[in-house]
Amino acid sequence: MHIPLKALRFFMLAAQQGSFKAAAESLFVTQAAVSQQIRILEGSIGCQLFDRHGGKTVLTTQGELLLPYIVQGFNQFEQGLASLSQSSNPNELRLTTFHSLTSLILIPNIDQFNAAHPDIHIQFSPNNKLDDLASQNLDIAIRRGKGNYVGLESRKLVDDDIVLVASSTLIGEEPPKVEQLLSIPLLEDTSDEYQKAIVQFLAKCKINREQLNISLRTSDSLPLVQYALAGKGMAFVSRALVSNFLADGTLIELLDYRFETEHALYLVAPSHHFSFAKVQHFERWITKLVAQ
16 A cells, blocks of 8 residues: 555644644645645545534544554654754754743743853744644744643643733722723733633623723734733733733732633653753753743
8 A cells, every 4th residue: 555655744734733724834735735635645545534524624533543653653753863963953942832922931031041051042933833843843842731732742831820910000009899990991812711711700700791891802912911011901811921020010910810721831842852952951941930
């Protein structure tokens, strides 16, 4: 049986990202090209790997059975290549993480890492999606999630929850009451997890959504935090992203509200990347940083 390696790779990425479109974007090809390679693979092995209905694409039982073997195979390829090239770039750490963590945590503190490891240069690749580390030639990622990334090792950095915050200059010295919050603009995160936090908050405070004074809506945490810091409203945000601002009093928690979540910050990479000296140095540094 001849199965094109290209088709196997397209299948793996489509399965990992749960979308032909997302796989196409990471591969810099069209969605039609991904569909074609999946059809070639399904024809070669004689079974259907994806169910396509209602605009969604999910793995069939056969697809779920096949995926771990394909991931393991490509990891073996990558490890073999890494064994040849690991020393070719020991002084450049290629890191991807989401925009808000890059801007709010890494860049403001990166001088500490540079001072401790002047021979290692960090190359940032901000991206709100989990890049295919191999194809993008990346060493490691930091992600906020549940740590279940197929074919990759995840190491928890810190647990997280969602808190309601605002600038101390906006709130003043006296903690506001619930009715006072209704006049403060809400900087709303439209992501599912944050919407659940808002729903819980409304129920707890016995207020209606229509009473909220919404001034900005986005699924990107970075502008929400930036607007909150500028005193333009209150926002439900990840505590991990704003812990330094809470510590220095720039932002304050409102009503001691917090929404417990299963999400945490993780270091994510193929297992063998954690044996790289540059990755080990970065892991020790970032672990200490977020613990503070």
